[in-house]
Amino acid sequence: MNDSPQQRWDRRMDRPLAAASMLFLTAYAVRVLALDLPETWRTTCLIVIGAAWAVFLLDYAVRLRLSGQGPRRFVRTHLLDTIVLLIPLLRPVRMFNLYDRVQRRRRDGPRLTLYARVMVYAGLTVLLLGFAGALTVYHHEHDAPGATIRTFGDAIWWACETLATVGYGDVVPVTPFGRVIAVGMMACGLALLGAVTGSFSSWLIQTFAMEDEKRPPGDSPGAS
Structure with a gap:
């Protein structure tokens, strides 16, 4: 059975997205719980959070392109993915x-x-x-x-x-x-x-x- 380009992309991104999710959650947890964290480390956490969110955005944009749908229709049919992109937690x-x-x-x-x-x-x-x-x-x-x-x-x-x-x-x-x-x-x-x-x-x-x-x-x- 031949997979579609979108299915191949989803399969290829499973692990990178899982890793980015864990990095996002870890960086956010450190920033929230370590109240006396030095400013350098707080900035590092923000960079990790931003980098992980960039991976989420890239995945969303590629799947939008591979779906062949317009942006509005894609948002309607992938509402959960859109909400998760806006609220990565x-x-x-x-x-x-x-x-x-x-x-x-x-x-x-x-x-x-x-x-x-x-x-x-x-x-x-x-x-x-x-x-x-x-x-x-x-x-x-x-x-x-x-x-x-x-x-x-x-x-x-x-x-x-x-x-x-x-x-x-x-x-x-x-x-x-x-x-x-x-x-x-x-x-x-x-x-x-x-x-x-x-x-x-x-x-x-x-x-x-x-x-x-x-x-x-x-x-x-x-x-x-």
Whole structure:
């Protein structure tokens, strides 16, 4: 099967984009958490953040060109990619696109591995998105008037209860930007929870079906 130029580009950029995402998140974390960081290192972090974002922009521009679509149509059909480009800390959400690519490639093959991959990807997405959300909220909340999220530990706890959609209410964002982040994380938490539970349920159903197929005729449970 011959891949399209866009598929070949996506496959070629998987690792560079993953590396750029980790560099972006690391540089942002150092800049937010290391409050007494020397100015030289703070500038270095900004350079790394800018370089990583340039990689994201290059990838977006190339995919726009290879798609053969106009800019407006491309933005409409790739809304998630556009949002992630504008807010790079949401890049873990692009794991949803990876689910679709894996599913299409394995549509005619065994699906047990697919379900396991979806659950692993969802778990990684939760960890990365939770960490990025905690960083962002801590950055904007810790010195805000009336803030309840004062430490990064508070931010981690808030991210966990928000992604799990528990919402104890003991620590909550008070700034408009923090509340926008909270809404986005609640939506992502619901989607990721649905992906994991749905994949696990499908995996169990297929496992039981395969076991039934291997049994000799008349040896199924409940057979007389």
